[in-house]
Each structure stands twice: as structure tokens, then as C-alpha cells.
Amino acid sequence: MIDIHCHILPGVDDGPKTKEESILMAREAVNQGIETIIATPHHRNNTYVNSKKAILRVVDEFNTILQNEQIPLTILPGQETRIFGEILEDYNKEEILTLNNSNYLFLEFPSSSVPRYAERLLYEIQLEGLNPIIVHPERNKEILDNPNILYNLVKNGALTQVTAASLAGFFGKSIKKFSYQLIENNLTHFVASDAHNIHNRSFKLNEAYDTIEQEYGIDSVYLFKENAEMILDGKLIFKEVPQQIKKKKLFGIF
């Protein structure tokens, strides 16, 4: 199994602080059946900055540690970038890192809103030959309140990644319900852990895939798993025509 969104590198962001904590996460990942992780440190906030060059170096170091510890897990480089106006300029300055150096780029919105310039910027990112993947849209308040914002972005080519813990219900009922609506309306293309530790923000990938299988069958699970694989090789992923989420459903699944 592949996890394309994970904060596992030691001491780089709000993930594990030490090498030892990172190793515990790695062991837990292997227990979950994960053999490859794309490490996606936050690009920057008030307390840290993680440039492409720095991430590549820490990924190399951590892979060596895993080999020495004989943990059968491979870490690939990635980055989770909070949306900002000059993202393409910084990408061209080799500051921004795509997922495993493919043409798939993780983009995070602020938790409460979607910037007005997002639509234009997502379009420009695609003109540059990159496929933007909006991470955990189900946890964004403005999107929860107005799912059409996300529908329009997906209709115009953006991809999205839903977080395993959201599907498994760890962020509450409404986020869980919305996550399933995203799947049902072809508004999400990847499931990933966004794990930060082994305590309150662990992997939950198995739990998520189990619930997807119960609701939609094993083919749906394969689709998400194959899409994650496609990223590693920079190949085209599978997607269906997105639908608008209908406000009132007669028969909700929860």
C-alpha cells in the first residue's frame, strides 16, 4: 500500500520531533501494510521553512536510517504547500517540490476559507503542466458550507485528496458524511493518511479502505489505490466526471 500524504520526517514540521518518533511511525506504517510513503512536510509557516533541497536531503537521511533499522519502508520526497500567490515563481526557483518529482503538486487551503484567487491560480498551475491536488477539502469550512466551490475547481481540472481519518470518522460526523459525498460525486481522487504521529493523528488507512469497501465495494478501493500508484510514476490517474453535491438527500447513508 502507498501513502501519498504523510508527515513522517523528523524535526521538520509539526510531525515527529525526533528520529525515534519517526521510526515508531515507520513501524506503524509497516503494520498497516504500507510499503511506500511520500513524505510531505509543510512548505512553511511561522516557525519552519522546508525547501525542496532540504526535503530531498532529509528523505535520503531517513531512508538510510530505515535501512539500518531493517524497516521495509521506502520514503519518497514530496511537500504540502499552503496556497500563496507566488507559488509558480517559487516552483520555478526550485523552492517547491512536487510529489516524487512528478507533475502532481499538493496544495493546501487555509482551514476556514478558499482564497478568491484560487481558481485563477489553479488554472495557471495547470498551464505550467502541473496537476494540482487539493489536500483534505473535507476539512475546509468554506467548502463544507458551499461544496460548489470545490465542484467548480474539480470541473476545471483540480484533483483532491481526502484524509483517511475523515472517512473513518475521527474528525466527527459531518466531515465523515461530507467525505463520502465527495466520493459519491466523483469529487475526490486519492485517499491518504496525513499522519503526523502514532497517537491522535495516526494512519487509519486500513480503517478508511475498509469503510470504502463496505459502502462501495472492492473496485472503489482498487481505484483509489491505483491512483496513488500512478502518482509514483507520474502517470495519468483515473477520474470520472464530477457531479454537484445535492443539498438534500432523501436517504443519507449515515
Ligand code: FE
Ligand atoms: Fe498534511
